Amino acid sequence: MQGTVIAIGPTVEGIKPGDTVLFPKFAGDDVEFEMGVPMKVMWVDSILGILKYVDDGKLPDAPKELPAKKRTDKKSANRKA
Numbered sequence: 001m002q003g004t005v006i007a008i009g010p011t012v013e014g015i016k017p018g019d020t021v022l023f024p025k026f027a028g029d030d031v032e033f034e035m036g037v038p039m040k041v042m043w044v045d046s047i048l049g050i051l052k053y054v055d056d057g058k059l060p061d062a063p064k065e066l067p068a069k070k071r072t073d074k075k076s077a078n079r080k081a
Contacts, residue, residue: 005019008044
């Protein structure tokens with residue numbers, strides 16, 4: 001699920017009001033204040049990620065190729081020929 005951050009505690013870094021965040025369906029507690037708008041109160045640890053949009057409002061394109069990881073095989077490095 002996703003939602004917009006309204007307020008956040010003073011010790012939290014990396015997330016600010018106005019950010020769009022992703023969180024699990026059953027994370028946090030559902031609350032409804034006097035204005036009648038349903039909201040969620042949750043721990044920052046429940047947030048899975050922050051959506052960052054480019055200027056046109058769309059998500060940036062994923063890279064065509066991911067950089068190749070160098071694999072080090074410890075068994076073959078320790079073998080003597």
